[in-house]
Amino acid sequence: MKREFSKNDFFTKKAKQENYPARSVYKLQDIDNKFKIFRKSDWVLDLGCAPGSWLLYIGNKVSITGKVVGVDVLDLNTQPLNNTLFIKKNVLDEDLLESGPLGSASFNVVVSDMAPNTTGLLEVDVANCLELTNRALEIAKKVLTENGNFVCKVFEGLGTDAFVKEAKKYFQMVKKYRPQAVRRGSKEIYLIAKGFKNIKIL
Template sequence: MAQKNTKRSKPDHYSERARKQGYFARSVYKLEEINNKFGLLKRSGRYLDMGAAPGSWSQYLVRTLQPDLKLVSVDIQEMKYQGPGNLHTVLLGDMYDHAIQQQLSSLGPFDALLSDAAPNTMGNRTVDTLASAGMAEHLIFLARSLVVPGGSLVIKIFQGGEEQNLLRMIREEYTTAKLFKPKACRKESFESFLVGVGRK
């Protein structure tokens, strides 16, 4: 569910670093920075990576927390990354699909729901931000039944007016709610991340 943009072909510092460290995408450093700031990831945890392809966030989770984690990754696209079978389960399907949601219910609950997913973009910022907000709201809804009390939530959002409404929703359900843009986000990008810590 990664956003595609053919104009972004020139490697940068984060792309080169990801290549050298064997990660599938530069987006791994967004999660690393979020974790360093908010302290979300704990050993012996259960984690859900939504919109996970190609798999750099899942790679980071396994590298950082193995052997003491259980990870479920979901995407409609094939994952390039597959962790050890005893630690990592990959579900190929749509997060809106009821069958996928049922499988997640049986595999959970989770200590955190993490998502770098983005909708297919149209090139119209108004349309794209509304689609992103709709996806974020859906993930907040899913977290109500999938994330344990005290757990966390990280969701990518395209900034464009709806993020404050979504933050209000998160504040009602989490002790801490923040809008955070990691340095690893491209300067020209209007993406940011909704972070909820301490589910009530």
């Protein structure tokens, strides 16, 4: 999964000008403009939040009456807003929900921009990514309030259709979307799921 990175591309420059630590903020902005993901006062969980551009965007959207919790194994590269809590933790850790820092919190929206370190071997990268996306869906199912929304990065490839099919069981609307800021040649797309049904499927 080799990608071309240009320090001078449009979104990189824009992020620098607007004081975001990563250009990925424009992927979320595009998704939010199109699908209306966040509302004022929402509680939002951001999985894989470092360096922190989504945290800043969401923190501003939900305003002072909302709350944002971000989780990442890496440190942030920005000062989070006052309505934002950062937890340094591996999302795959079993105790994240059970006895961990999230405790019994519930959220109106869960977003995941998590990506594994790429190996260059497509099948390995897709499998690693699917482990993260499956975990994100598992967490979303546990913490989302009824009618909540879920946005999750996936890499197109083996297993993506099954993931979309699984998500469709739990949400009223599920779509795949490729924001404009995704780099050319990248396999990255986003699953947009709205209207969590909060049902138990055995």
